Amino acid sequence: MLEARDLTLHFGPVTALDGFALTVPDGHVVSVLGPSACGKSTLLRVIAGLQSIEAGDVLWDGRSLRDTPPHLRGFGLMFQDYSLFPHKTVAGNVAFGLRMAGMGGAELSGRVDAALERVGLPGYRERSIGNLSGGEQQRVALARALAPQPRLLMLDEPLGALDRTLRERLLGELRQLFADLGITAIYVTHDQEEAFALSDHVMVMRAGRVEQEGPPEEVWRRPAGEWVARFLGLANIVEARLEGGWALTPWGRFQVSAVGAAGVGVAPATPAAVLGTPEARVTSAATARLVLRPDAIGVVPLDGAPDGAAPGAVASARECVAESAPDDTPRGTVVSRVFRGGGYLLLIQVDRGPVLEAQVTWSGVPRIGERVGLIIGAEGAFVVE
Amino acid sequence: MIAGGSAGSGSTSWRGRPPWGGRPSWPRRLGGLVLVVVPIVYLSYLFLYPLVSILWLSLTGTGRLDLSPFWQIVVRPSLRGIIWFSLWQAVVSTVLTLVLGLPAAYVFARYDFPGKSLARPMVTIPFVLPAVVVGSAFMALLGPTGPLGVDLRRTVWAILLAHAFYNYAVVVRTVGGLWAHLDPRLEEAARMLGAGRVRTFREVTLPLLRPAIAAAASIVFLFTFTSFGVILILGGLHYATIEVEIYRQTTSFLNLGLAAALAVVQMVGVTAILVLYSQYQERRSMELSLRPVRETSRRPRTRGEKTLVAGVLGFTAVFLGAPLVLLVERSFHTATGYGLTYYRALGSTRTGSLFVPPVEAIRNSLVFAVVATIIAVIVGMMAAAVIAYRSDWTARGLDVVLMLPLGTSAVTIGLGFIVALDWPWDLRTSALLIPLAHSLVAIPFVVRTSLPVLRSVRGRLREAAAVLGAPPSRVWREIDLPLVARSVLVGAGFAFAISLGEFGATSFIARPDTPTVPVAIFRLLGRPGALNLGQAMALSTILMALTAVAIGLIERFRLGEGGEF
C-alpha cells in the first residue's frame, strides 16, 4: 500500500505540491485528475523518487522511502512521451527492467514475449523504436513498465497523443489489463473520461492540492466546488443567494433541501431543487453557486412544435419530465445550436439571466431564435460553495 | 567528382527530406549544388592539390618515380619502430584523455555552478599554447623538484600527460556539448526500471553519447598520432613519431623522398581510422530528442553531487592549471621580485628579437584568427550540412577528406603550399595564406562538433516549420541553426583557439614579416637572456588571456534569439 503524506514542494515562486496526501491500497487504481501544470507529473516524480521534496513523506507498507533511491523502489513509471530507448530494439526496451533484476536467458526471453503479447504486440521483438507508430510506442512503453511486475505502476497521461478510436480501444484494454493483473496503479490525466473509466478512486488536483476525491460517480455527480464543477465541464454556474429554503438565482428561484459546505474531503452539497417562479433577481453577492447539468435540462419549445416532432413533445437528453412547460418555468431564446454526434448542444439566452448550455438528443431540437421553456429536474441542479 | 546529377534534384540523395521541404526549383537546386561544391573545391585547392604536388615532386626527385623509400620503411627497423610508437602512444593518449575528460564533460553538461561561464573558456586555453612553452612548464613540473617528486621528464608519461593536457578541451566540449542536450528522462526511465547510477550510465547514457565520444576520440587520435612539438621536447630522444621523423628527414637530411613516403604512410593510417569512424557513425546515428540546456542542468543538491562536482572541478583546475599558473608566475617573477618588467618590455623592440613590437604580433594573431574562424565556420557549416543531410558517397568522402588535414604532416603541407600555390594566384608569400592554412585545421572542428547535434535534430521540427510557411533558408535559420548554434559556437571557439596557437604548417612556409604571437614567442626563446625568456612568458600569458576572452565572447554572442534554443 502506498501512502503519501503532506507532500510540499516549491519551484521558486511556483507551488508544485501543497500538502498533498494520497493513499493507494493494494490492487486499486487511483487516478489523479487535473489541468496542466497542476503538479500531477511532479507528484509522480516525487513518488518515484526522481524528485526530492521539502516536506512530507512517501511510505510503502508503512515504511518511509525517503532514503530509497528510485531504482530500488520497485515502482514502474510510464512517461508521458514514453521515453523509449532509441538505441535499443523493442525487445531491448522491454527486457531492460528484467535485466536489471538479474534475469537472463530463456526466462527473460519468455517474459518479454509474454509482455508483448499482453499489450497486443506479438512479433515486435526486433523492431527498432524509430519505426513504430504512436500507438505501438505506447504499448511498448506499457510493456516495458509492466514486465518487471512493479508493485506500483504509475502512468503519466499515457493516452494523450493518440487519436480517439485508438484511445477508446486502449482505454478498454487498459481497464481489462488492470483488472486481470490486479495491479496497484496511479493514473495521472487531464481527461475525466479516462480517470472515471480506469479507476476506483478519483482525486481532483489543483495547484498542488486535492480539491476533491472519491469514487468516480461521486465526484461526477456532486462536484465539491465551483472550480471542480467547471473542470468537469459543467458550465452552467451562477450566483445563488440562499434565503429560507430557497436559492435565488438569475435563472429563477429554486427550492433547496440541504446545503453542504464545499471543501476537501467533505461530502459535497446534495440539494434537491424544485422550480420556482423566475422573480426577484439575486442582488447581493452570494457565497453559493447554483450548478445546472446541461444534460438534465428539458427544453420545451414554446412556439409550437419544432420540426419533425410531435406537437407538445419535449426535447431532452433524458426522459421527458412533463409534457408541457408549467407557467413558472424559466424561459429563453436559443442562440446557438451545434451538432455533436451524440446530440445537440444548445446555448439558450435565458430572459433576464445569463446564457446556459443544454445537451439534448438529436430529434425535435429547436432552431436558433426559437423561444423555449426549461424544465430542470431535481437530479440536475445543486448548490455548491 | 560531384554526385551524379545536381544536388537536390529529386529527393534520393538528400535522404528523402532535403533540409528545406518543397518541390526542388532551380534556386534550391543551385543552393544544394553550392553547398556541395564549395567545400570540395576549397579543400581540393588548398589541401589536396598542394599535397599531391609535393608528394609527386618528392618521389620523382631523380627524374622518374622512385618508390624505393617505401621499401626502406618496410625494411628498416628504426622506421618500423617509429610507426609502431606513433600508433600506440596515440591510442593510449586518446584513452587517457577520454578517461580524464569525461567526468569533466559530465559536470559541465549536467550541473550549474558558480563561475561556469568562466570555466568553460579556461578549459580551452591549453589548446592554444605553443609546444615550446608548454614543454618548459611541464619540464619544471615533472622534474625531481616538482610536485610529483618523481622525475618523469623525457619519459612516455610526460608525453601522455602533455597530450591529455592539450586535448582535454576537445573531450569536455565535444562530448559535454551533446551530453548537455540529452533528455534526462531516458536516464530516469532506466532508473525506474531498476538500474542504479552506474548501470544507467553504461546502458543508456554511454550508448547515446557514442557519436560525440567517437568524434572527440577521432580528433584526439589524429592530433596525438601526428604529434610533433610535444614529442620533441618532452619525449627526449628515444621517442619519435612519424611526424618528427618526417621533419628530421626533410630539414636535416633533405631526404624528401623518404619524408614523402613517411607522409603517405601517416596519411594512410589516418584515412583508415577516419573511414572506420565514418562508417561507424553512419550505422549508429539515430534521432534523439534534444532538450534545451536550461532543462538539463541544475545545481548540485545532494552532498554526493556536491563532492563530485567539487572533485572534478578541482582536478581539472590542478591538471590544467598547474602548468598555466607556472607560466603566469614566471612572467611576473623578475629578478627584483614580482613586477611588470617583462610586460613593459613587450611594448618596445629594445631586445631587437623582432622587427616589430610584440604588441603588433598580438594584433596580427587576432586578425588572422578572426579571418580563419569566419572561413572555417562558413565552409564548415556547408560541409556539415552536406554530410548530415546526404547519405551518399559524396557525403562520406567529404567527411573523410576534410578530416585529413588534421592527420597530415605539417611539414609536408607547408612545403606543398610553397610548391603548388603559385597557380593561378601566387599565394606562396602572401599573408592570406596563414589564415587559409589555419582554416584547414579549423574546419574539421566546426564540422565535428556540430555533426552529432545536427544528425540528432528531429525531422518533424523542420517539417513543422516548413508547413508553417517558412521558406527553406528560414527553416534552416529558425530550426536547425538555433539547435546547433551552440555546437557551432564550440567549433568556432576551437577554430579561433587553433588559429591563435598556430597550425604547424605555417611554421614551414615563407612568411612575410607579420609575426603572430606563437612565432614571436618562439623567436624570443631563440636566444638566451632573462629578458627574452621573461618576455616569452609574458607573451604566453597574454596569449592565454586572449584565448580565454575571445572564447568567452564567442560563447556569449547570441545567434538569432536566445542562445540556447
Added chain:
Amino acid sequence: MKHDVLSNRRSDGRAAKRRPTPVVAAVLVLIATALVAVPASLAGCGSTTTTTAGGAATIAPAGAPTTTVTLGGEVVLMTHDSFAVSEGVLEEFTAQTGVKVRVLKSGDAGAMLNQAVLTKDHPLADVLYGVDNTFLSRALDAGIFEPYEPPGLASVPPEFQLDPSHRAAPIDYGDICVNYDKAAFTGLTKPPATLRDLTEPEYRSRLVVENPATSSPGLAFVLATIAEFGETGDYTWRDYWADLVKNDVLVVGGWEDAYYSAFSGGSGKGDRPLVVSYATSPVAEVVYAETPVTVAPTGIVAEGAFRQVEFAGVLAGAKNPEAARRFVDFLLSTRFQEDMPLQMFVYPANSEAAVPTEFATYAAVPERAAALDPAVIGANRDRWIEEWTSIVLP
C-alpha cells in the same frame, strides 16, 4: 533511414545502397586532382628558367665600382627565423638605392633551404641569406644560386670564402662551443678545459647536448668532435661519444629546450651546468639581463669549438637580380655588419667592421675553432648523423 520518433509513417529511405566506398572516392579525388593540377603547376606558368646550372657562368668582375644608380622596386630577402636587424638599417639601404626590402622568414635553416630548392624554378625571393657551412654544399649542388662576387669580399678573410665559384658570399660567423654555469664551478671543480675533459668522472651527468638531426648547434658540436678525434685511429669520435654516453650525457631535441630547461646557468632553469651553445651566449646573458650585470654569468670552453659561417647569395631566376646584388653588397657593408652582432649574436665576416664593446668585454673568441670542408660535410653528414644516433640512442 532515420525516422522521426512520432511519425506514423516511414519517410523515404536512401535510394541507392550500393555505392563506391569512401576510400575509393577519396583516392579518385586525389588522382583527379593530381592529374589536373600537378602537370599544370610543373609547367610553371610564368616561371623563368635560368642559365646557372653549376657550370661556368658570368661573374661580375671583382673590384668593379658599385654604381650609385638608384633602382626602383623591391628586393625580397628569404632568410631563417633567427634573422634580426635594428630599426632603420634596412631603411638606409632603401635610401641609398631606392629599393624597398621585404623579408620572408622561412623557418629554420633546413626548412628554408628545402623551400629554396623546391622553388628554384620559380623562386620566392631574390636573395637567400642564412645557409651555413653545414648546408652549403647541398645548396650549391642544387644550383639555387647565381654567381656574384661582391666587392666587399676583399675585406673578408680567406678562410671564410668557402665557395671558389662565388655563388654564395660569407656574411657572418659564430662558434658553437660548450657553455658552463659559473655559479656551479666556484668550488673545487674547475670548468672543463677540453673536449676530452667532458668524459671525466667529475663531469658526470653535467652535460646536455642537442640532437644533431634536429638542431644546428647540436650538429656543429658533433662535427667539432669529428674534427677533433677523427674517424680513424685509436680514439675516434665514436669512442668519444660512447664515453660521453657512459658519463650520462643528456641529449635533447632543440637548443631552446637545452638552454632554458636543462641548463642551469644564466636564464636557464634546469639543473645541468654544461650545455652546447654559442660562444656569444654569455654576451646575450649580459645584454638581456634584467638588471645590469658587470660579469657574464656563464663562460665558454674555448677548446673544441666549431666555426659556423653563414652565407648569402643571389637566387637564380630572381625577379630583381640587380637589386639582389646590391643587397648582397649591403649585407657585407660595415653598416649592416656592425649592426649584426647585437642583433643576431654573430661576428661580422667583414674584418673592417667593428665589434661592439660588449662582445669584447664579455665574449671570448675561441682561438682554435674547428672547421671542416663543406663538401666533406655535405658528403658525410647523413652518415655521421646515423652513426651518432646508433651510438647515443641504441
